[in-house]
Amino acid sequence: MSPRTLFIEAAYLAASILFILGLRSLTIPDKARRGMQLAALGMLLAIVGTLVHHEVVHYGWILAGLALGSAIGYPLGVYVPMTAMPQRIAISHMFGAVAATLVGVAEYWHLGNGAEVGRGTMAALGFEVLFGALTITGSFMAFGKLQELLPSRPLTFPGQNVVSIAMFAAALGLFCWLVYDPGAHPAAFYGMVALGLAFGISLVLPIGGADMPVVISLLNSYAGLASSATGFAIGNNVLIIAGALDGASGFILSIIMSRAMNRSFTNVLFGAFGSAPPPSAKTAQGLTVRSITPEDAAIQLAFARLVIVVPGYGMAVAQAQHQVRELAQLIEKNGGTVLYAIHPVAGRMPGHMNVLLAEADIPYDKLKEMDEINDEFQNADVALVIGANDVVNPAARNDRSSPIYGMPILDVDRAKHVIVLKRSMNPGFAGIENELFYAENSSMLFGDAKASLAKLVHEVKQQS
Amino acid sequence: MLELIQIYVFVLAGFVGFFVITRVPALLHTPLMSATNAISAISLVGSLVMAGAERGLLANVLGFVAVTSATINVVGGFIITDRMLKMFKRADRAGGQKK
Numbered sequence: 119m120s121p122r123t124l125f126i127e128a129a130y131l132a133a134s135i136l137f138i139l140g141l142r143s144l145t146i147p148d149k150a151r152r153g154m155q156l157a158a159l160g161m162l163l164a165i166v167g168t169l170v171h172h173e174v175v176h177y178g179w180i181l182a183g184l185a186l187g188s189a190i191g192y193p194l195g196v197y198v199p200m201t202a203m204p205q206r207i208a209i210s211h212m213f214g215a216v217a218a219t220l221v222g223v224a225e226y227w228h229l230g231n232g233a234e235v236g237r238g239t240m241a242a243l244g245f246e247v248l249f250g251a252l253t254i255t256g257s258f259m260a261f262g263k264l265q266e267l268l269p270s271r272p273l274t275f276p277g278q279n280v281v282s283i284a285m286f287a288a289a290l291g292l293f294c295w296l297v298y299d300p301g302a303h304p305a306a307f308y309g310m311v312a313l314g315l316a317f318g319i320s321l322v323l324p325i326g327g328a329d330m331p332v333v334i335s336l337l338n339s340y341a342g343l344a345s346s347a348t349g350f351a352i353g354n355n356v357l358i359i360a361g362a363l364d365g366a367s368g369f370i371l372s373i374i375m376s377r378a379m380n381r382s383f384t385n386v387l388f389g390a391f392g393s394a395p396p397p398s399a400k401t402a403q404g405l406t407v408r409s410i411t412p413e414d415a416a417i418q419l420a421f422a423r424l425v426i427v428v429p430g431y432g433m434a435v436a437q438a439q440h441q442v443r444e445l446a447q448l449i450e451k452n453g454g455t456v457l458y459a460i461h462p463v464a465g466r467m468p469g470h471m472n473v474l475l476a477e478a479d480i481p482y483d484k485l486k487e488m489d490e491i492n493d494e495f496q497n498a499d500v501a502l503v504i505g506a507n508d509v510v511n512p513a514a515r516n517d518r519s520s521p522i523y524g525m526p527i528l529d530v531d532r533a534k535h536v537i538v539l540k541r542s543m544n545p546g547f548a549g550i551e552n553e554l555f556y557a558e559n560s561s562m563l564f565g566d567a568k569a570s571l572a573k574l575v576h577e578v579k580q581q582s
Numbered sequence: 583m584l585e586l587i588q589i590y591v592f593v594l595a596g597f598v599g600f601f602v603i604t605r606v607p608a609l610l611h612t613p614l615m616s617a618t619n620a621i622s623a624i625s626l627v628g629s630l631v632m633a634g635a636e637r638g639l640l641a642n643v644l645g646f647v648a649v650t651s652a653t654i655n656v657v658g659g660f661i662i663t664d665r666m667l668k669m670f671k672r673a674d675r676a677g678g679q680k681k
Contacts, residue, residue: 138598144617147609151667154613154660154667161624161626164627180633183648188657190654191658195661196661206662207615207619211619213651217626217655220644220648221648223644224640355591356624357627357628358588359591359595360621360622362596363595363603364599366600370600370604374611467611469615
C-alpha cells in the first residue's frame with residue numbers, strides 16, 4: 119500500500135470515527151455542539167484525503183464546485199430563519215440526493231454505459247440512482263408544500279395509487295433486468311432514472327401537510343441509503359458508513375413519527391388521509407364553545423401555579439414563540455411554573471417545536487416529551503394550547519369511530535382550565551371535530567396566536 | 583468492486599447508527615436530521631473524484647454539479663446544525679445571555 123493510499127484510508131477512518139462520535143454527542147444536549155464540530159472536522163479530513171487521490175488530476179471543476187457550493191450553502195446555513203427549518207431540511211435532502219444520483223449516472227456512463235459493470239456494482243448503481251432520483255423529486259415536492267409554493271393539502275387524482283405503484287414496478291423491473299444483464303441497452307438505465315423521478319413526485323403530492331414529519335424522515339433515510347449505495351458502487355467505506363448512519367437515523371425517526379400518529383408507513387404514503395371528511399366522526403351540532411376575553415384569560419394565567427403550554431403548528435405559522443417566552447417570564451415572576459408539552463408530531467418535522475422554543479431562549483429542561491408531561495396535566499391550573507389541534511383531541515382516546523382513534527395524545531383535557539388559542543372554529547387537518555374545544559373546562563381565545571399572546575402579555579402585566 | 587466486506591461495513595454501521603440514534607432525545611430531533619444530512623453529504627468524496635478524474639467531459643461536468651450540491655449540504659448543514667445547537671440552553675444559563 120502506497121503512503122498516499124495509506125493517508126487517504128487513515129483520513130477516511132478518522133472521519134468515520136468522528137461522525138459516529140458526533141452523532142453520539144447528540145444524546146447529551148450540553149455536549150452536542152462540540153461533538154458536531156468534531157464531525158465537521160472529520161468531513162474536512164475526508165475532503166483533504168480525497169483531494170490527494172491519484173485519479174484526481176483536474177482541479178478546475180473541483181474548485182469551481184467547492185466555491186459555488188460554499189457560496190450557496192453558507193447563506194442557507196446562516197440566514198435561513200428557524201421557522202423555515204422544515205423546508206430547509208427538505209431541500210437539503212434534495213441536494214444530497216442530486217449528488218448521489220449524478221455520481222451514479224456519471225459512473226455508469228464512464229464505464230461504457232454499463233458495458234464494463236459487474237452485476238454487484240450494477241445493483242449498487244441501480245439502488246443509488248433509483249433512491250436518489252425519487253428523493254430528488256420527492257424532497258422537492260415536500261419543499262414546495264412546506265414553502266407553500268404548492269397547496270399543502272393532499273393532491274390526488276383518481277387511480278393515483280395504481281399509477282404510482284405501476285411506475286415503481288416498472289422501475290423495479292428495469293432494475294432487475296440491468297442487474298441480470300448490466301450491458302443491456304442504456305435506455306433501461308436512463309428510463310429507470312426517469313421513472314424514479316416521476317415516482318418521487320407522485321409519492322409526495324398526495325401527502326398532506328400534517329403528515330410531513332413522516333415524509334421528511336423517510337426522505338432523510340432514502341438520501342442516506344443513496345449515499346451508502348454510492349459507497350458500494352465506487353468501493354468507498356466512509357460513504358457506506360456515513361450513508362448507513364443517515365439511513366438508520368431517518369428510518370428510526372420515521373418509525374417514531376408514524377407511531378406518534380398511530381399509523382403505518384403504507385397508510386401515510388398511500389392513504390391520502392384527509393382527502394374526504396370522515397363521515398362517522400362526531401359533529402359539533404348541539405355543542406357550544408365558550409370564548410374568553412384576553413382580560414379573563416390573563417387573570418387565570420397571572421394567578422396560576424402551574425401552566426403547561428402546548429404548542430402546535432399554529433404557533434410556528436404565527437411565529438409566536440417569542441411572545442410565548444415573554445408571557446412565561448411574567449407568569450414565573452408571579453411565582454408560577456411554566457412547562458411545555460411537546461407532542462412528537464407537533465409541527466412539520468421531528469423536533470420542530472423544540473427548535474422554535476429554544477430559539478426564543480426558553481431553557482430546554484422545560485420542554486417535556488409527551489410521556490413525561492402527561493401525568494402533570496391533572497396538576498396544571500391552566501393548559502394553554504397554542505395552535506395545536508389533533509394532538510390534543512380526546513377523540514383519539516375515547517371515540518372509536520374517529521380516524522385518529524388510538525393516536526397517543528397530550529391529556530390536555532385533564533387540566534383544571536384549558537385556554538385554546540385558535541384562529542377560528544375551522545376544524546383542523548382532516549376536518550376532525552375536536553371535542554376538547556367544547557369541554558366544560560375549556561375556553562377559546564380567538565385570533566392570530568401572536569396577537570392574542572401579545573394581548574395576554576399586556577393584560578398579565580396589568581395584573582401584577 | 584462490490585465485495586462482501588462492504589456488506590459487513592454497511593450492516594455494522596447501521597447497527598451502530600441504530601443504537602446511537604435511538605438514544606437521541608426528541609428534543610434534538612431536528613438538529614439530528616440536519617446533522618445526519620450534513621454527514622451524508624460525504625458523497626462529496628465520490629463527487630470530487632468524478633469532477634477531477636480523467637473520465638471525459640460529461641463525467642467532469644456531472645461531477646461538478648454533484649460537488650456543488652454536496653458542498654451546499656456540507657457547508658450549510660454543519661453551520662445550521664451548530665446554529666440550532668447553540669440555542670439549546672439549560673435554565674441556569676439561559677437567563678444570563680439574553681439579548
